[in-house]
Amino acid sequence: MNVSRRSILALPALALFPAPALALAASTVDMEGVLKAAQWDPAKADSAVTAGAGPSVKLVEKALSDRGLLDAAYVDGHFGTRTVAAYAQWQRELGYSGIDASGLPGKTSLTKLGLTLTRIVSVGARSTYQGFPVNARTLAMLRAAQTRSGITFVVEQGSYSPGADPTSAGTHDGGGALDLDAEALTAARRTAAVTALRQVGFAAWLRTPAQGDWPLHIHAVAISDTDLAASAQKQVGAYYEGRNGLANNGADDGPRVSKVTYEEYLRSL
Incomplete structure (x- = not known):
């Protein structure tokens, strides 16, 4: 079957990009950026967003907010003290304690938020x-x-x-x-x-x-x-x-x- 360029352009976006692919892109998080923000942002005197990290931090914050761990007002891309506290609570809910529940995101806890990760950081054995x-x-x-x-x-x-x-x-x-x-x-x-x-x-x-x-x-x-x-x-x-x-x-x-x-x-x- 021949399909004209005009007919392709007339298709809705969801027909060109299936929903699962769009959902994957929308939930992909840059782990490097999130980690940098989680360490740097709490030390800032304001609520400035760490360069390059904002969209990924927002996805993490939205996932925490959806679970009732973070007020929606703080879904802003700034990984401040409230986000750190909310993330630590998420880690405790997963059964972690001590340094594993400090509020600093790790691969497993991020993945269990339903997020797909890029630029994964691992400390190794x-x-x-x-x-x-x-x-x-x-x-x-x-x-x-x-x-x-x-x-x-x-x-x-x-x-x-x-x-x-x-x-x-x-x-x-x-x-x-x-x-x-x-x-x-x-x-x-x-x-x-x-x-x-x-x-x-x-x-x-x-x-x-x-x-x-x-x-x-x-x-x-x-x-x-x-x-x-x-x-x-x-x-x-x-x-x-x-x-x-x-x-x-x-x-x-x-x-x-x-x-x-x-x-x-x-x-x-």
């Missing part, structure tokens, strides 16, 4: 490095920073270590957090180390004894690690906002680099 717990993504990031800087890092505190160091304020309870020795490095190499860590996707700072009850070290948090403890998530937000990630919320005193996730770094190579 847990292992140990230099005797400290890490996950595969964090270790790959550390090795990438070592390659960039030419420095072999010495780990002083790893991830998944609840209660190991009270001065860490819980940042090492989940994944993605590392403390690295800085006392053996010259001032120039300390700066090079923090620069390289930031360039591959860590929120990283040099910590000094003048700032707290700790030795000179580098504190690094893997941005968008889905296992981040709540306090580590807040440090990532502070980093994006140009702060130091400490309780005093001081200005970031580290090297100026473009703020990226590990996945963004990999795409830049």
Whole structure:
């Protein structure tokens, strides 16, 4: 059967694009963007939407609202504190607890909202490095920073270590957090180390004894690690906002680099 161009143009959109295909496109979420917004937006002084994340965040918020977990007024593309709380409640309803119910979205909980995911972030399996717990993504990031800087890092505190160091304020309870020795490095190499860590996707700072009850070290948090403890998530937000990630919320005193996730770094190579 021959079909003219005029007859095709006269067809309704749903005839050209079947409903299932339209529904799939309408519910597709960029996981990378949602994760970035979930860490950054709560730290903002306003309700600004993270660039590129708004449409995906709205889909997540709409799914939460449909389940009675978030007021419709907050379906706005800004993953603020109310959305974080609503998402944490969703995670608890799924049976999660602890770092798995912090309000930071993961692949399984997003999928169970009925959403289709693109640019999925996975932290991989847990292992140990230099005797400290890490996950595969964090270790790959550390090795990438070592390659960039030419420095072999010495780990002083790893991830998944609840209660190991009270001065860490819980940042090492989940994944993605590392403390690295800085006392053996010259001032120039300390700066090079923090620069390289930031360039591959860590929120990283040099910590000094003048700032707290700790030795000179580098504190690094893997941005968008889905296992981040709540306090580590807040440090990532502070980093994006140009702060130091400490309780005093001081200005970031580290090297100026473009703020990226590990996945963004990999795409830049």
